[in-house]
Amino acid sequence: MKTLKKVFISSLVALVSVSLLNLNVSGQAQPKPWDVPANFKTMKNPVAKGDASNKAGLALYTKNCASCHGKTGLGDGVKARMLKEFPGDFSGAFYQNQTDGEHFYKTKTGRGEMPKYEGKLSDDEIWNIVNYMRTFKK
Ligand code: HEC
Known part of the structure; x- marks a missing residue:
């Protein structure tokens, strides 16, 4: 259960950082x-x-x-x-x-x-x- 939670949290962090990197200065997505x-x-x-x-x-x-x-x-x-x-x-x-x-x-x-x-x-x-x-x- 603990590892599952860790995996979940780290994939969430990865996902959020990927989507953040995909935004420009005005917060718009790069097509x-x-x-x-x-x-x-x-x-x-x-x-x-x-x-x-x-x-x-x-x-x-x-x-x-x-x-x-x-x-x-x-x-x-x-x-x-x-x-x-x-x-x-x-x-x-x-x-x-x-x-x-x-x-x-x-x-x-x-x-x-x-x-x-x-x-x-x-x-x-x-x-x-x-x-x-x-x-x-x-
Ligand atoms: C309502 C806003 C809007 C108007 C008006 C508009 N565009 Fe765009 N255009 C966009 C957006 C947003 C994108 C990025 C969309 C995407 O790539 O999915 C885009 C993308 C493009 C691209 C692709 C750019 C690339 O590097 O791949 C071209 C070429 C383009 N537009 C030409 C035009 C031309 C020419 C006109 C006028 C005849 C025009 N646009 C009018 C919003 C607009």
């Missing part, structure tokens, strides 16, 4: 990895990068995404504090090392607190945002 289908991962971005695309992307991003993701993609928009999950830091390597297709897929399909933009934004609009979000790279 689990996404399952992005292979055809999206390697998908070619049909919209050329450059000033025209960045301009279109900036307008769409400001209207649709900045409230959560923040003006410069740091995950610090006005609504971010109300979210249970951290929206991500788009300036860092974790985000910037993903392919355009991965960003496109996640924006199109959404998950949990991340809205689904399929049907709300056209594919070209999403690609323009994907291009614009590359400018957040530090």
Whole structure:
């Protein structure tokens, strides 16, 4: 009985510390990895990068995404504090090392607190945002 109790308590401690480590400074959970289908991962971005695309992307991003993701993609928009999950830091390597297709897929399909933009934004609009979000790279 005593060992059972010890085992129970130590697993409880382990569980609590794991979940604590999984929280960022604002107490938000770090999202689990996404399952992005292979055809999206390697998908070619049909919209050329450059000033025209960045301009279109900036307008769409400001209207649709900045409230959560923040003006410069740091995950610090006005609504971010109300979210249970951290929206991500788009300036860092974790985000910037993903392919355009991965960003496109996640924006199109959404998950949990991340809205689904399929049907709300056209594919070209999403690609323009994907291009614009590359400018957040530090
Ligand atoms: C209501 C708040 C909210 C809005 C608005 C929002 N997002 Fe998100 N987004 C999130 C959250 C929360 C996550 C993390 C969810 C997860 O990974 O499960 C996320 C995750 C993402 C990711 C994945 C990041 C990564 O590193 O894997 C991308 C890409 C993304 N959002 C793009 C966008 C774009 C583009 C828009 C606007 C068209 C947008 N989001 C609008 C809350 C939001």
